[in-house]
Amino acid sequence: MLTYTMDVEDRSRWIISTPSAAEEAQPFYCSEVGDFYARGSFATARSDKNSHIVFYTLGGAGVVRQGGQTVTLERGQALLMDCRTPQSYGTAPGHNHWYHLWCHVDGAGVSVLGEALGLPRLVPVTLPLSAVRGSFDLLFERVGVESVENAARVGLAVHAILAEMVAAAQQASRADDDPVSLACAYVERHYAEDVSLEQLAGVAAVSPSYLIRLFKRKMGTTPHDYLLRYRISRAKELLAETRLTSAAIAERVGFHSESNFSYRFSRMVGQSPRAYRQAAPELVLE
Secondary structure (H helix, E strand, O other), X not given: OEEEEOOEOOOOEEEEOOOOXXXXXXXXXXXXXXXXXXXXXXXXXXXXXXXXXXXXXXXXXXXXXXXXXEEEEXXXXXXXXXXXXXXXXXXXXXXXXXXXXXXXXXXHHHHHHHHHOOOOOOOOEEOXXXXXXXXXXXXXXXXXXXXXXXXXXXXXXXXXXXXXXXHHHHHHHHHHHOHHXXXXXXXXXXXXXXXXXXXXXXXXXXXXXXXXXXXXXXXXXXXXXXXXXXXXXXXXXXXXXXOOOHHHHHHHOOOOOHHHHHHHHHHHHOOOHHHHHHHOOOOOOO
């Protein structure tokens, strides 16, 4: 069973193809590909589909739910999901759009790489658009074009997307024990809360002074400045993508007062939150 609200802009694309015998013989193949410029009411729910799906968020944010798990996919994050059990996905609450690339993929190779990506768990990975854009462009050009050569090229594009995701996941895993990476990950999860240097040092299992030295060496900044910049980056997204007031955004990203938020934002960005919102461009596929 499938239900959906197709709240997408006209520039969105959706290509559907019935895989040929030559395609199904490949370790990777693609039956559907799309780029959805989804608005706030976009939503899909299905009981099952004999396929996997890859998402890559271009702008805004999406929320994906399956098997008691809920993950939010923000800009620059990708996700592989096995669609054989009930799932739902759509524009995340608090956002007025979710611009994303997606493709339905399958083949023996997808299952193998899916294990490396944590399936059946939903595990988002972060990687640059440049890592997947060329492969998605090829899928848009060639999905539905019947030839043995084309089947091979589509399969290679699917493989390339998943291989980039696996590489990004493994790189993130290797960084798990690095003190700076541990501290940064804590900031990214708790930036809306009061975060002290002592807390970050405790998470990283080093002294506060040593953590400062490590941050300066690796990041070129201090833990406190990293926290401020992360809060401001999240505020910029909320200013561009929601209608929340400046006061509400200040609270959501961890500032105790709107005036302090406005002061910090203006110093770091070079313009006030209001001016930034008025000038913010629409997020589009680069």
